[in-house]
Amino acid sequence: xxxxxxxxxxxxxxxxxxxxxxxxxxxxxxxxxxxxxxxxxxxxxxxxxxxxxxxxxxxxxxxxxxxxxxxxxxxxxxxxxxxxxxxxxxxxxxxxxxxxxxxxxxxxxxxxxxxxxxxxxxxxxxxxxxxxxxxxxxxxxxxxxxxxxxxxxxxxxxxxxxxxxxxxxxxxxxxxxxxxxxxxxx
Amino acid sequence: xxxxxxxxxxxxxxxxxxxxxxxxxxxxxxxxxxxxxxxxxxxxxxxxxxxxxxxxxxxxxxxxxxxxxxxxxxxxxxxxxxxxxxxxxxxxxxxxxxxxxxxxxxxxxxxxxxxxxxxxxxxxxxxxxxxxxxxxxxxxxxxxxxxxxxxxxxxxxxxxxxxxxxxxxxxxxxxxxxxxxxxxxxxxxxxxxxxxxxxxxxxxxxxxxxxxxxxxxxxxxxxxxxxxxxxxxxxxxxxxxx
Numbered sequence: 517x518x519x520x521x522x523x524x525x526x527x528x529x530x531x532x533x534x535x536x537x538x539x540x541x542x543x544x545x546x547x548x549x550x551x552x553x554x555x556x557x558x559x560x561x562x563x564x565x566x567x568x569x570x571x572x573x574x575x576x577x578x579x580x581x582x583x584x585x586x587x588x589x590x591x592x593x594x595x596x597x598x599x600x601x602x603x604x605x606x607x608x609x610x611x612x613x614x615x616x617x618x619x620x621x622x623x624x625x626x627x628x629x630x631x632x633x634x635x636x637x638x639x640x641x642x643x644x645x646x647x648x649x650x651x652x653x654x655x656x657x658x659x660x661x662x663x664x665x666x667x668x669x670x671x672x673x674x675x676x677x678x679x680x681x682x683x684x685x686x687x688x689x690x691x692x693x694x695x696x697x698x699x700x701x702x
Numbered sequence: 703x704x705x706x707x708x709x710x711x712x713x714x715x716x717x718x719x720x721x722x723x724x725x726x727x728x729x730x731x732x733x734x735x736x737x738x739x740x741x742x743x744x745x746x747x748x749x750x751x752x753x754x755x756x757x758x759x760x761x762x763x764x765x766x767x768x769x770x771x772x773x774x775x776x777x778x779x780x781x782x783x784x785x786x787x788x789x790x791x792x793x794x795x796x797x798x799x800x801x802x803x804x805x806x807x808x809x810x811x812x813x814x815x816x817x818x819x820x821x822x823x824x825x826x827x828x829x830x831x832x833x834x835x836x837x838x839x840x841x842x843x844x845x846x847x848x849x850x851x852x853x854x855x856x857x858x859x860x861x862x863x864x865x866x867x868x869x870x871x872x873x874x875x876x877x878x879x880x881x882x883x884x885x886x887x888x889x890x891x892x893x894x895x896x897x898x899x900x901x902x903x904x905x906x907x908x909x910x911x912x913x914x915x916x917x918x919x920x921x922x923x924x925x926x927x928x929x930x931x932x933x934x935x936x937x938x939x940x941x942x943x944x
Contacts, residue, residue, distance in 0.1 A: 533825045576822060588821035606816060608809065615808030631801055674812060675819040683811070688804060 517556050521545050525560065526584075535581025535672060557582070579671035580678055606646075613639035614648060618670070619685055622652050622663035640664065648673060709749060709764050711742055720767045727774065734775045743768065850932055851909050854896050871907035873914060880911060880934075884921065890934040892923070 525541060538553065547553050557575065565574040565587075576585045586594060606614070613636050616628045629636045643649045647669045654660040666679070676682065711720055716737065726732040746764060750756070883890055892912075899905050912934065915921045922937045 530825075574822075583824060585822040585824050588818065591821040591823070594823055605820070606813075611809040611812050611816075612805050615805050615812055618812075619808060631798075631805060633798075633802065673819065674815040675822070676815075685804075688807060 517545075517547065517552065521547075522556060522560065525556070526564070529575070529582055529584045532583070535577075535579050535583040537581050541582070576675070577677045578675050579668045607639070607642075609634075609636070609639045610642055614643060614666070614670070617643070617649050617664050618666050618679075618682060621665040622655075623665075624655055624661040624663060626661060628664075709746060709760060711745065720764060720771075724767050724771060727771070734771070734778050737771075737775070739768070739772055739775060742771075848909075850892065851896075851905075854893060854905070871904050873907060873911045876908050876911035877915060877920075880908070880915065881920075881936075884934070884936045888935070892932040892934060894931075 524545065528541060528544075529536060538550075538557070542548070542550065542553050561575040565571055572586055572590055573584050574587050576583050609632075612632055613628055616631050617623055620627065620631075625636060625640055628640065640649070644651075644664075647667055649664045649670065650667050651662045652665045653663045655663050670676075671678065709720060710718060711723060716723055716732070720742075723732070723737070727734050727737075746768075750761075880890065883895070896905055896908065899908060912921070912923075916923060919937050922935050923932050924935060925932050
């Protein structure tokens with residue numbers, strides 16, 4: 517791969533506002549060897565960005581795509597420069613709802629409310645608005661309730677490359693039981 | 703409802719609110735077999751007799767909790783098959799509890815992930831923050847409405863008015879006009895509406911009418927984004943305010 521091509525990759529990533537699929541860039545550059553491309557990306561990731569403290573950007577993989585983002589340690593000064601007071605964060609209710617959708621998808625509002633023990637219409641609406649979840653279909657039960665699942669935006673929002681990066685329910689259960697066992701006798 | 707304290711159980715083995723008892727039994731801190739529900743019930747009945755009138759909320763709370771206790775106890779008294787069925791209420795409760803704790807664990811994990819991700823800035827992040835791409839409608843205060851109004855008046859000041867004759871505008875007639883427009887269109891774009899008006903005088907009267915209508919909860923002002931246009935909606939009863 518030529519220097520020019522590498523420069524072009526960086527430029528494409530700089531201009532794009534959404535994460536770009538590596539496949540699309542490969543196709544454009546007419547690179548067929550995925551392994552070679554991956555190697556180039558890794559070199560770029562390391563030598564262009566991570567190993568150079570004088571650079572403010574880094575390569576990030578989220579939602580199955582590539583994206584240039586600022587380095588985490590620059591968060592505070594950036595916030596000061598652009599005078600942004602408080603970034604909106606998800607509420608606890610939204611996070612709870614989202615975790616149910618993430619692990620139970622596709623799931624219905626009734627199931628979510630049942631698990632949380634409170635009506636969850638509000639958080640579900642909020643998450644739909646934020647495009648972190650979407651309706652994938654209707655459950656074939658009386659009333660045909662909507663089924664909710666997480667979106668690509670969800671992956672990007674939480675910095676995940678794909679759903680497999682979330683710990684599995686089994687792993688979580690183990691984590692949970694390890695912690696829960698002793699506390700029964702406290 | 704909340705003001706009246708819940709009924710307190712007072713027996714040899716337990717003293718406190720009934721839900722605490724249920725909680726402890728669910729948590730296996732207390733054995734249901736050691737608890738005499740008849741004692742709790744008769745205590746409660748004599749407590750009720752000493753009370754003037756009943757409080758439906760407190761009484762129903764007691765009934766629900768007591769019924770659950772009786773159910774758990776009756777189950778524990780019945781001979782059990784060797785293999786415990788998954789359907790026992792204790793297990794179900796425990797299951798829900800574990801499920802809920804799992805959810806909270808995942809929530810915590812997502813929260814941490816959210817935090818780390820928030821440290822990374824993406825292109826156009828600023829635009830999103832400033833223009834609020836999500837179009838969540840926010841209710842607007844009278845103050846913001848006034849600000850927008852003055853901005854519009856300033857714009858109008860530079861325009862030439864064809865002043866033919868002075869008309870008298872009344873709040874009552876304006877209100878009828880606005881109500882009519884709202885009925886017709888469902889909503890009213892404040893800036894667009896003001897542009898159709900002829901004179902500063904008319905704008906002023908319209909504005910006062912709007913304020914008056916908001917004050918009387920006849921309509922609701924919503925703004926799509928900061929500095930965005932303000933839309934007016936009839937304040938339909940029962941509709942959730944966003």
